[in-house]
Amino acid sequence: MASATAASASVSISKLASSLSTHSPKQHSSLFLTKSSSHSQIYGLKISHSSSHSAPCFSTKISTISAKVNKGTVPPAFTLKDQDGKNVSLSKFKGKPVVVYFYPADETPGCTKQACAFRDSYEKFKKAGAEVVGISGDDTASHKAFAKKYKLPYTLLSDEGNKVRKDWGVPSDLFGTLPGRQTYVLDKTGKVQLIYNNQFQPEKHIDETLKLLQSL
Numbered sequence: 001m002a003s004a005t006a007a008s009a010s011v012s013i014s015k016l017a018s019s020l021s022t023h024s025p026k027q028h029s030s031l032f033l034t035k036s037s038s039h040s041q042i043y044g045l046k047i048s049h050s051s052s053h054s055a056p057c058f059s060t061k062i063s064t065i066s067a068k069v070n071k072g073t074v075p076p077a078f079t080l081k082d083q084d085g086k087n088v089s090l091s092k093f094k095g096k097p098v099v100v101y102f103y104p105a106d107e108t109p110g111c112t113k114q115a116c117a118f119r120d121s122y123e124k125f126k127k128a129g130a131e132v133v134g135i136s137g138d139d140t141a142s143h144k145a146f147a148k149k150y151k152l153p154y155t156l157l158s159d160e161g162n163k164v165r166k167d168w169g170v171p172s173d174l175f176g177t178l179p180g181r182q183t184y185v186l187d188k189t190g191k192v193q194l195i196y197n198n199q200f201q202p203e204k205h206i207d208e209t210l211k212l213l214q215s216l
Helices: 002-021 025-030 109-120 122-127 140-150 163-168 203-213
Strands: 039-042 045-048 079-082 087-089 098-102 131-136 155-158 182-186 192-197
Touching: 079 140, 098 109, 098 203, 109 122, 109 131, 109 140, 109 203, 122 131, 122 203, 140 155, 182 203, 192 203
Parallel strands: 098 131, 131 155
Antiparallel strands: 039 045, 079 087, 079 155, 098 182, 182 192
16 A cells, blocks of 8 residues: 555656656746746845746745844944945934834835835925934945935945844744845834834835824
């Protein structure tokens, strides 16, 4: 009985391998995605296709980041370079509310939507006396191009190596393969008054932060 089951499994695997070998790389991709491209981008997830007959390459590295910043606490200080290559420290914003939002990557659909939503509501943030700061692992050149293309009026900081993301304990999504999208609102004293996480509804970050700022 056991030998018959093993033989059946072997035949099934052989059929699957034979089926895959008759598909092109793009056809393989359609098994995972509804649209094939050289770089598919899903709300911050970049999937690269190899040139050989294989499925898209996903990172399998699991992040073990745990929450370190909580409401009512003062988050770890940092100094990072902005889109113009200038050093910017968190302490620069003390004395006024600041919205610090971590996002996966420049130019991905969800991140672009979020960045533009912050841009479109920027006057409301200014009216509330708040600054807006976006942080991702992209380099300064990428941030500069991103800000210029979408006319972003606020600061973007480059956290290459994701050190600040780890120091703040920003959680990852999709089983640790995708940098998380998380927003923090700090009050005038530098304490966190709101932590909001929503990977797939980037505009909600703007709504939630404005509600809080208008109540401070």
